[in-house]
Amino acid sequence: xxxxxxxxxxxxxxxxxxxxxxxxxxxxxxxxxxxxxxxxxxxxxxxxxxxxxxxxxxxxxxxxxxxxxxxxxxxxxxxxxxxxxxxxxxxxxxxxxxxxxxxxxxxxxxxxxxxxxxxxxxxxxxxxxxxxxxxxxxxxxxxxxxxxxxxxxxxxxxxxxxxxxxxxxxxxxxxxxxxxxxxxxxxxxxxxxxxxxxxxxxxxxxxxxxxxxxxxxxxxxxxxxxxxxxxxxxxxxxxxxxxxxxxxxxxxxxxxxxxxxxxxxxxxxxxxxxxxxxxxxxxxxxxxxxxx
Amino acid sequence: xxxxxxxxxxxxxxxxxxxxxxxxxxxxxxxxxxxxxxxxxxxxxxxxxxxxxxxxxxxxxxxxxxxxxxxxxxxxxxxxxxxxxxxxxxxxxxxxxxxxxxxxxxxxxxxxxxxxxxxxxxxxxxxxxxxxxxxxxxxxxxxxxxxxxxxxxxxxxxxxxxxxxxxxxxxxxxxxxxxxxxxxxxxxxxxxxxxxxxxxxxxxxxxxxxxxxxxxxxxxxxxxxxxxxxxxxxxxxxxxxxxxxxxxxxxxxxxxxxxxxxxxxxxxxxxxxxxxxxxxxxxxxxxxxxxxxxxxxxxxxxxxxxxxxxxxxxxxxxxxxxxxxxxxxxxxxxxxxxxxxxxxxxxxxxxxxxxxxxxxxxxxxxxxxxxxxxxxxxxxxxxxxxxxxxxxxxxxxxxxxxxxxxxxxxxxxxxxxxxxxxxxxxxxxxxxxxxxxxxxxxxxxxxxxxxxxxxxxxxxxxxxxxxxxxxxxxxxxxxxxxxxxxxxxxxxxxxxxxxxxxxxxxxxxxxxxxxxxxxxxxxxxxxxxxxxxx
Numbered sequence: 106x107x108x109x110x111x112x113x114x115x116x117x118x119x120x121x122x123x124x125x126x127x128x129x130x131x132x133x134x135x136x137x138x139x140x141x142x143x144x145x146x147x148x149x150x151x152x153x154x155x156x157x158x159x160x161x162x163x164x165x166x167x168x169x170x171x172x173x174x175x176x177x178x179x180x181x182x183x184x185x186x187x188x189x190x191x192x193x194x195x196x197x198x199x200x201x202x203x204x205x206x207x208x209x210x211x212x213x214x215x216x217x218x219x220x221x222x223x224x225x226x227x228x229x230x231x232x233x234x235x236x237x238x239x240x241x242x243x244x245x246x247x248x249x250x251x252x253x254x255x256x257x258x259x260x261x262x263x264x265x266x267x268x269x270x271x272x273x274x275x276x277x278x279x280x281x282x283x284x285x286x287x288x289x290x291x292x293x294x295x296x297x298x299x300x301x302x303x304x305x306x307x308x309x310x311x312x313x314x315x316x317x318x319x320x321x322x323x324x325x326x327x328x329x330x331x332x333x334x335x336x337x338x339x340x341x342x343x344x345x346x347x348x349x350x351x352x353x354x355x356x357x358x359x360x361x362x363x364x365x366x367x368x369x370x371x372x373x374x375x376x377x378x379x380x381x382x383x384x385x386x387x388x389x390x391x392x393x394x395x396x397x
Numbered sequence: 398x399x400x401x402x403x404x405x406x407x408x409x410x411x412x413x414x415x416x417x418x419x420x421x422x423x424x425x426x427x428x429x430x431x432x433x434x435x436x437x438x439x440x441x442x443x444x445x446x447x448x449x450x451x452x453x454x455x456x457x458x459x460x461x462x463x464x465x466x467x468x469x470x471x472x473x474x475x476x477x478x479x480x481x482x483x484x485x486x487x488x489x490x491x492x493x494x495x496x497x498x499x500x501x502x503x504x505x506x507x508x509x510x511x512x513x514x515x516x517x518x519x520x521x522x523x524x525x526x527x528x529x530x531x532x533x534x535x536x537x538x539x540x541x542x543x544x545x546x547x548x549x550x551x552x553x554x555x556x557x558x559x560x561x562x563x564x565x566x567x568x569x570x571x572x573x574x575x576x577x578x579x580x581x582x583x584x585x586x587x588x589x590x591x592x593x594x595x596x597x598x599x600x601x602x603x604x605x606x607x608x609x610x611x612x613x614x615x616x617x618x619x620x621x622x623x624x625x626x627x628x629x630x631x632x633x634x635x636x637x638x639x640x641x642x643x644x645x646x647x648x649x650x651x652x653x654x655x656x657x658x659x660x661x662x663x664x665x666x667x668x669x670x671x672x673x674x675x676x677x678x679x680x681x682x683x684x685x686x687x688x689x690x691x692x693x694x695x696x697x698x699x700x701x702x703x704x705x706x707x708x709x710x711x712x713x714x715x716x717x718x719x720x721x722x723x724x725x726x727x728x729x730x731x732x733x734x735x736x737x738x739x740x741x742x743x744x745x746x747x748x749x750x751x752x753x754x755x756x757x758x759x760x761x762x763x764x765x766x767x768x769x770x771x772x773x774x775x776x777x778x779x780x781x782x783x784x785x786x787x788x789x790x791x792x793x794x795x796x797x798x799x800x801x802x803x804x805x806x807x808x809x810x811x812x813x814x815x816x817x818x819x820x821x822x823x824x825x826x827x828x829x830x831x832x833x834x835x836x837x838x839x840x841x842x843x844x845x846x847x848x849x850x851x852x853x854x855x856x857x858x859x860x861x862x863x864x865x866x867x868x869x870x871x872x873x874x875x876x877x878x879x880x881x882x883x884x885x886x887x888x889x890x891x892x893x894x895x896x897x898x899x900x901x902x903x904x905x906x907x908x909x910x911x912x913x914x915x916x917x918x919x920x921x922x923x924x925x926x927x928x929x930x931x
Contacts (some may be wrong), residue, residue: 160788162713167656182656183713183781252803338773342783342799356633356654356777 134385
């Protein structure tokens with residue numbers, strides 16, 4: 106029976122054929138993918154079109170978009186080219202979003218997996234810690250963390266990662282609680298599989314799909330958080346991110362709305378892309394849908 | 398929100414004025430003042446309402462309407478009578494006598510007398526005021542031969558004393574309210590009883606503060622206004638909108654960002670006064686930590702100075718509201734200003750100096766890396782200036798890392814830990830160098846943990862002697878020579894790069910008028926202000 110159960114173990118969802126096709130068939134996922142491709146393209150190709158230092162003061166201050174084709178998207182209050190700034194911002198935002206999410210997913214998965222697998226006292230302790238983080242408003246905690254350790258890209262990434270993991274931990278724990286008692290897990294255990302191997306090769310692959318979907322949403326949230334931190338002046342002063350541009354332009358909102366508006370649109374598009382993609386992934390990776 | 402660095406007390410009060418590119422627009426309006434009406438003025442909310450022992454600027458902006466000083470200052474920063482009608486100094490410079498107004502009364506009806514001045518000087522300014530301790534250090538006794546005469550007896554001449562006795566620097570408190578109490582905790586600090594043109598009425602914290610006309614004011618027929626409402630609007634955009642909508646009449650203390658000032662350029666509708674803050678003589682500067690590697694070499698410091706285009710800084714960051722600084726004393730302090738600027742913008746000379754100092758460009762084009770620290774509570778312009786300087790240094794191969802920290806961490810890093818290469822700040826140089834400038838260079842003022850002291854660690858015994866001699870010199874011509882020598886030395890050694898002479902703006906609707914133009918108009922009593930009919 107145990108042998109049968111082992112072979113009957115559901116394959117890891119991410120390996121399953123047809124994922125891309127299912128994603129493409131999902132309207133929101135497709136739209137998200139297209140938008141994300143646009144943003145990625147902008148970040149990759151942008152430096153070729155608008156090379157140079159985004160901090161360099163190259164033209165008259167507060168040029169409107171289209172006013173001078175040398176600076177197609179206009180300039181900010183200190184005469185810095187906005188197109189160059191937006192390209193820099195795209196790279197910074199995507200980088201921070203991805204790394205912060207990786208940190209959140211790692212911590213969250215670790216907490217959730219251990220708690221869900223062992224249960225009992227381990228679970229109780231880990232979940233109380235998780236709750237501790239969940240009860241503090243995430244943005245306030247991020248502000249405090251960045252302010253305490255001097256604002257920089259590293260502290261922003263760490264702070265965002267640290268405030269974003271509890272949801273993942275909850276999700277992974279729930280998955281583990283369910284999978285822990287499934288036949289294929291019991292079978293593997295009976296066969297004498299070591300605990301780490303059991304967790305890593307049997308349970309985790311099956312618990313991951315919803316985590317991937319959630320992480321996509323976490324990326325979107327991380328990008329927003331970074332922008333908000335920079336807006337408040339808590340971004341890395343040496344790095345031009347979208348939030349930096351918005352923060353620098355907010356005093357001129359009534360005179361030159363586009364300084365805040367353009368990076369604002371960039372943030373909306375990027376966050377929307379990740380949200381749609383996350384939702385699409387969630388549908389596509391849903392184990393129930395998959396088995397049918 | 399901005400300018401927090403200017404308000405933190407230390408030692409920087411200034412008397413010097415900023416040169417203005419717009420003549421005082423309140424000047425010469427041959428219009429008869431209109432009586433009545435309430436002026437609505439926006440300031441940053443002050444923590445208390447007396448300036449007698451604290452230098453926070455927004456306290457002065459409000460308290461100056463209620464409490465007064467011996468003098469105020471004109472555009473040349475010369476003293477103009479206020480509660481003191483006249484004054485004279487003895488030939489040896491050791492006795493200064495003030496004759497006081499005989500018809501001034503405190504708001505509770507008690508007559509104002511010489512005893513109030515004596516008490517304020519000896520018990521409040523000399524003991525509790527951060528600058529007063531220096532200003533009145535030489536005062537050995539205050540004599541009051543009659544109720545309207547005060548004679549200040551000095552151990553050594555102190556010409557600078559006349560530069561700091563207005564309502565912001567030396568505010569006179571009522572002795573009968575304060576004597577025998579804990580002055581710092583006296584309830585009158587938040588509900589003051591003064592001699593000024595307006596009486597305290599109500600303070601709704603977080604919202605507004607109401608003053609009403611003092612009908613018994615010693616200047617007959619004044620004030621013209623029935624009252625003043627101070628409103629607190631924390632958001633800069635909201636302030637601009639409120640002024641445009643006619644919901645407020647005046648904003649004091651550069652509360653409208655320079656980038657928004659063009660919206661108020663229509664002279665028929667608005668007035669932008671750039672003279673009100675002359676008294677503070679504020680300069681935006683970069684202080685270099687001379688204890689750091691490379692930065693102990695004056696050639697390197699001179700190179701950094703040559704690398705910064707001060708005119709560009711004024712144009713781009715301050716939108717023209719300011720003036721390139723040439724030395725430690727701003728040009729508006731005409732008595733002592735030294736014209737020469739040995740470190741004009743010259744990036745090639747900068748590179749040459751760095752080469753001479755042995756700091757050649759590496760394979761990556763960079764010579765060395767240093768940091769620049771500023772406070773997040775500093776002005777908007779301060780952050781942008783850091784970005785500007787970073788670009789300027791990059792051009793001469795110096796890699797600059799910007800560090801922005803909250804005010805407490807910034808002060809600790811600079812003045813306690815000394816863990817920085819360059820810091821930027823806006824400091825009041827005051828109209829007299831002994832008061833506002835000496836503190837930044839004096840060896841004895843290298844005080845660990847004390848903000849706004851000599852934080853660069855620069856020490857030059859020859860300069861120390863010159864500064865000390867200048868302080869005690871009673872002859873103006875000789876003193877000017879000493880101060881000139883002093884300026885030459887610090888321009889050559891460049892432990893501090895003075896970058897921009899700051900302009901403080903008061904933006905008001907054109908309806909708001911004032912008879913007298915003041916160099917300390919930020920701290921005007923406004924007894925001579927009125928609102929023209931719509």
